Amino acid sequence: MPDLAKAPDEALAVDTHGATAAVISKLKDRFQDRCATSPALRQQHGHTTTWLENQPPDAVVFAESTQEVADVVRLCAEHKVPVIPFGAGSSLEGHLNAPFGGISIDLSRMNAVLEVNDQDLDSRVQAGVTRKQLNSYIRDTGLFFPIDPGADATVGGMAATRASGTNAVRYGTMKDAVLGLTVVTADGRIIKTGGRARKSSAGYDLTRLYVGSEGTLGVITELTLRLHGQPEAISGGICTFPDIAAACNAVITTIQMGLPVARIELLDAMQIRACNTYSKLDLAETPTLFLEFHGSEAGVREQSETFSEIAGEFGGGPFKWATAAEDRTRLWAARHDAYWAGKTLNPEADIMVTDVCVPISRLADCVAETAEDIRTEGFLAPIVGHVGDGNFHVQILVNLDDAEERRRTEAFVGRLALRAIDMGGTCTGEHGVGQGKQKYMAHEHGEALDVMRSLKRALDPDNIMNPGKILPQS
Ligand SMILES: Cc1cc2nc3c(=O)[nH]c(=O)nc-3n(C[C@H](O)[C@H](O)[C@H](O)COP(=O)(O)OP(=O)(O)OC[C@H]3O[C@@H](n4cnc5c(N)ncnc54)[C@H](O)[C@@H]3O)c2cc1C
Numbered sequence: 220m221p222d223l224a225k226a227p228d229e230a231l232a233v234d235t236h237g238a239t240a241a242v243i244s245k246l247k248d249r250f251q252d253r254c255a256t257s258p259a260l261r262q263q264h265g266h267t268t269t270w271l272e273n274q275p276p277d278a279v280v281f282a283e284s285t286q287e288v289a290d291v292v293r294l295c296a297e298h299k300v301p302v303i304p305f306g307a308g309s310s311l312e313g314h315l316n317a318p319f320g321g322i323s324i325d326l327s328r329m330n331a332v333l334e335v336n337d338q339d340l341d342s343r344v345q346a347g348v349t350r351k352q353l354n355s356y357i358r359d360t361g362l363f364f365p366i367d368p369g370a371d372a373t374v375g376g377m378a379a380t381r382a383s384g385t386n387a388v389r390y391g392t393m394k395d396a397v398l399g400l401t402v403v404t405a406d407g408r409i410i411k412t413g414g415r416a417r418k419s420s421a422g423y424d425l426t427r428l429y430v431g432s433e434g435t436l437g438v439i440t441e442l443t444l445r446l447h448g449q450p451e452a453i454s455g456g457i458c459t460f461p462d463i464a465a466a467c468n469a470v471i472t473t474i475q476m477g478l479p480v481a482r483i484e485l486l487d488a489m490q491i492r493a494c495n496t497y498s499k500l501d502l503a504e505t506p507t508l509f510l511e512f513h514g515s516e517a518g519v520r521e522q523s524e525t526f527s528e529i530a531g532e533f534g535g536g537p538f539k540w541a542t543a544a545e546d547r548t549r550l551w552a553a554r555h556d557a558y559w560a561g562k563t564l565n566p567e568a569d570i571m572v573t574d575v576c577v578p579i580s581r582l583a584d585c586v587a588e589t590a591e592d593i594r595t596e597g598f599l600a601p602i603v604g605h606v607g608d609g610n611f612h613v614q615i616l617v618n619l620d621d622a623e624e625r626r627r628t629e630a631f632v633g634r635l636a637l638r639a640i641d642m643g644g645t646c647t648g649e650h651g652v653g654q655g656k657q658k659y660m661a662h663e664h665g666e667a668l669d670v671m672r673s674l675k676r677a678l679d680p681d682n683i684m685n686p687g688k689i690l691p692q693s
Pocket of ligand 1: 240268303304305306307308309310311316326346367368369370372373374375376377378379380381382383384385431434435437438439440558559649650651685
């Protein structure tokens with residue numbers, strides 16, 4: 220049996236002939252073909268859009284209810300076998316890998332929208348609902364769910380990674396969007412956290428504890444989500460800049476002035492080149508901001524005029540409107556496809572993507588220093604970001620089989636993480652820690668990391684919930 224109660228580094232390799240085999244046999248009896256052990260499916264459930272080595276779970280169970288999840292977790296807890304919750308598999312830092320084997324619980328079939336309370340602007344959904352599915356379900360109510368990581372992730376996975384995306388500058392992240400949860404704890408209990416009230420002072424905020432816990436404390440099976448009214452008017456467009464620092468400085472001023480932009484996204488010249496190829500656009504290959512304004516007709520006009528003036532101060536512009544809805548959709552589709560577009564720069568290369576976030580006043584410094592680092596290293600590495608939040612991503616195209624290239628890339632990612640932390644920021648604004656960012660946790664959190672370890676031990680004493688994630692080896 221794997222000794223998962225010890226620190227992750229001390230745990231034994233998974234015992235597929237003992238405890239895990241016994242668990243799989245019981246799961247097969249109970250779930251029949253909803254418990255799968257085929258190598259391809261296991262590999263796919265360990266695989267994420269990640270640069271880390273694939274470590275598949277021993278079996279995958281497709282759960283269809285909270286009770287089924289609780290039953291699987293209780294069985295695994297009895298045998299001290301790891302449990303790895305799985306949403307859509309779009310996480311980027313090795314979150315789904317199973318370094319100690321175990322059972323992947325796939326929640327994608329738990330995809331019912333259970334309630335929409337349009338009077339209260341909230342909705343209760345199962346964890347496997349995807350953000351696009353929820354938005355198409357509620358479209359006719361005049362409401363929308365604003366959190367939009369590029370991928371069509373599940374809301375359970377998004378809560379578990381505390382995801383955000385292009386709209387976060389206006390509408391917040393999953394920490395703001397989740398009002399309450401149903402969670403299966405590490406010992407198989409079903410608990411409810413939070414509720415439908417917009418605020419509460421009743422006790423510890425367990426909802427916020429589970430949001431961002433990456434499946435290491437429990438399995439989220441239902442969520443009560445905050446919705447927003449669809450804006451009366453939306454306008455948007457793009458604005459080019461002579462260099463990346465000028466674009467960032469325009470963003471800083473925009474945010475410092477309190478202009479309520481709904482989206483403000485930076486794409487550097489290399490990313491624009493990639494988007495032109497992939498999304499068949501013909502944009503000038505220079506640092507560019509994609510913007511969107513939400514509000515009343517007069518409000519969005521005023522906001523875009525103010526932004527044009529700010530851009531002009533930094534040598535940017537003119538601001539090009541995308542007034543037709545289909546033009547806006549095309550631009551934002553290109554922005555959301557930026558990850559795939561990057562691949563066109565070198566189709567043979569592997570992709571290592573990383574994100575950091577800094578206080579807004581340090582955005583230009585952090586981006587400019589990072590761009591210089593990329594130039595010095597000679598990397599093919601576009602920069603793209605949700606810059607209104609001080610959050611940006613670098614997508615490095617690299618041959619991961621080449622040990623020296625891999626070493627240089629990992630060193631670059633390390634410098635970037637430490638640069639962001641030392642500027643008062645974080646090693647990840649939205650992608651999460653998984654396996655990839657653990658090495659920066661001590662630098663970012665200091666003593667607070669010990670408190671996180673205490674929480675983990677209290678809520679999951681046998682370390683069965685997604686072991687080997689978030690917390691580095693002590
Ligand atoms: C092209 C692309 C663009 C992206 N852009 C963004 C972006 O702009 N912003 C952003 O925030 N992210 C972005 N991401 C990352 C990714 O979409 C998010 O991390 C997403 O929130 C993961 O959701 P998922 O359903 O795919 O979860 P998975 O990848 O399946 O799981 C992610 C983690 O959450 C845990 N988990 C999953 N479901 C549950 C559950 N029900 N209960 C408990 N734990 C669970 C898993 O164990 C794992 O640790 C992008 C990814 C891609 C591929």
